[in-house]
Amino acid sequence: MSVPNLRGRVCLVAGASRGVGRGIARGLGEAGATVIVTARSSETGARTEMRPEAVEDTAREVDAAGGQGHHYLCDHTSERAVDELIRWTLRRFGRIDVAVSSVWGGNEGFDGTRYPDGTGWGTPFWRRSAEPFGRFLEGGPYAALLLARAVAPAMVSAKGGLIALVSFDTQDGYLGDVFYDLAKAATNRLALAFAEELQPHGVTALGLSPGYVRTERVRDLGQEERATESPLYAGRALAALAADPSVAERAGQILHAGDLAQVYGFTDADGARPPRFRVGQQD
Numbered sequence: 001m002s003v004p005n006l007r008g009r010v011c012l013v014a015g016a017s018r019g020v021g022r023g024i025a026r027g028l029g030e031a032g033a034t035v036i037v038t039a040r041s042s043e044t045g046a047r048t049e050m051r052p053e054a055v056e057d058t059a060r061e062v063d064a065a066g067g068q069g070h071h072y073l074c075d076h077t078s079e080r081a082v083d084e085l086i087r088w089t090l091r092r093f094g095r096i097d098v099a100v101s102s103v104w105g106g107n108e109g110f111d112g113t114r115y116p117d118g119t120g121w122g123t124p125f126w127r128r129s130a131e132p133f134g135r136f137l138e139g140g141p142y143a144a145l146l147l148a149r150a151v152a153p154a155m156v157s158a159k160g161g162l163i164a165l166v167s168f169d170t171q172d173g174y175l176g177d178v179f180y181d182l183a184k185a186a187t188n189r190l191a192l193a194f195a196e197e198l199q200p201h202g203v204t205a206l207g208l209s210p211g212y213v214r215t216e217r218v219r220d221l222g223q224e225e226r227a228t229e230s231p232l233y234a235g236r237a238l239a240a241l242a243a244d245p246s247v248a249e250r251a252g253q254i255l256h257a258g259d260l261a262q263v264y265g266f267t268d269a270d271g272a273r274p275p276r277f278r279v280g281q282q283d
Contacts, residue, residue: 001265001267002265003031003239004031004239004242004243005031005243006028006031006032006067006239007032007033008034009034009097009242010033010034010036010089010093010094010097010098011028011033011034011035011036011096011097011098011100012035012038012085012089012098012099012100013025013028013035013036013037013038014039014074014076014100014101014103014143014147015038015039015101015102015103015104015143016037016038016039016055016102017037017039017041017054017055017057017058018041018051018053018215018217019102019104019213019215019216019217020102020166020210020231020234021037021039021100021102022053022057022058022231023213023230023231023232023233023234023235024100024102024166024231024234025037025058025059025061025062025069025235026058026061026062026065026231026232026235027065027232027234027235027236027237027239028062028067028098028235028238028239028242029062029063029064029065029066029067029068029069030065030067030235030236030239031066031067031239032067033067033068033098033239033242034067034070034093035059035062035067035068035069035070036071036072036089036093037055037058037062037069037070037071038055038071038072038073038074038085039054039055039058039073040073040075040076041053041054041055043056043057044056051216053216055071055072055073056071058071072085072088072089076103076143076146076147077105077138077139077143077146078146079146082146082150085150086150086151090154095154095158096151096154096155096161097161097162097242098163098164098242099148099164100163100164100165100166100208100238101143101148101163101164101165102166103139103140103143103144104139104140104166105135105136105138105140105143106135106136106139106140106180106183107217108139111221112221115132116132119132121176121177122176123177132179133179136179136180136182137182140167140184140186140187141183141186141187144165144187147163148163148165148190148194151163152194152203155198155201155203156202156203159202160202161203162203162204162205162206162241162242162247163194163198163203163205163206164205164207164241165187165188165191165205165206165207165208166207166208166209166210166234167187167188167191167207167209167254168184168209169184169207169209169254170188171254172279173279174279175279176279187207188207188254191207191252191253194252195252196252198251199248199251199252202248204248204250205251205252206241206247206250206251206253206254206255207254208234208237208238208241208254209256209257209277210229210231210234210237210257211227211228211229211233211256211257211258211276211277212226212228213227213231213233213234214227214231215227215231228274228277229258229274229277230268230269230270232268232269233257233258233261233268233269233274234257236261236266236267236268237257237260237261237264239266240260240263240264241255244264256276256277257274257276257277258273258274258276258277259276261273
């Protein structure tokens with residue numbers, strides 16, 4: 001497998017303490033990039049849901065993979081905090097070539113069957129409170145919007161850059177839960193809107209849709225055997241996109257990790273090449 005060369009490139013991955021975000025950071029590290037990994041969970045402070053993973057762990061994984069990892073604690077639902085993150089990054093590194101939003105807070109408190117308010121996955125919308133929907137929006141599309149608006153001025157000034165939003169494609173049909181479906185659809189629409197406004201300035205925005213990823217949460221819920229791929233699969237997809245001089249041709253699209261593996265020739269961590277994940281495939 002040929003590894004893309006991203007040496008000298010500065011990448012920022014938001015929501016990188018665990019899951020797909022960590023896999024993306026590692027994939028960029030494999031390609032030799034300098035990777036700033038950000039999240040709320042720290043080994044020296046608070047951790048989301050008291051989980052063991054921390055953003056410092058991800059920075060070390062980037063180093064071990066061959067890149068240069070740097071960690072930064074950030075609440076990506078705070079406009080002020082995100083703006084300060086970007087200012088810090090630009091002061092220290094001079095530019096940002098790739099920015100990835102892998103922030104997702106919609107599943108916090110979800111035990112695999114029920115959410116904190118007691119409703120189950122897929123409960124009909126008329127039988128549940130609409131109040132939790134705000135958490136899905138804040139921990140997904142809103143966080144993506146904050147990151148993109150903060151990093152866009154520097155990329156527009158440089159006349160180049162890639163903004164990638166990690167989401168889930170909704171084109172194949174309903175995703176099974178009204179809050180989840182709406183949050184992912186909104187994120188996908190943001191990728192399209194960002195692309196329309198940024199492409200005239202030489203900046204590319206797109207969406208990345210992984211499959212059923214073998215994240216730490218999936219493992220802890222006993223659903224590991226149902227997963228189709230590791231977090232690194234999305235990371236290698238993103239690294240391939242970042243290294244592609246023709247990536248602007250994909251602006252505004254929602255791209256599947258499995259499809260990109262066929263195009264660019266990368267594999268998952270175990271050497272397999274899982275195809276595109278489709279709605280209902282895990283059933």
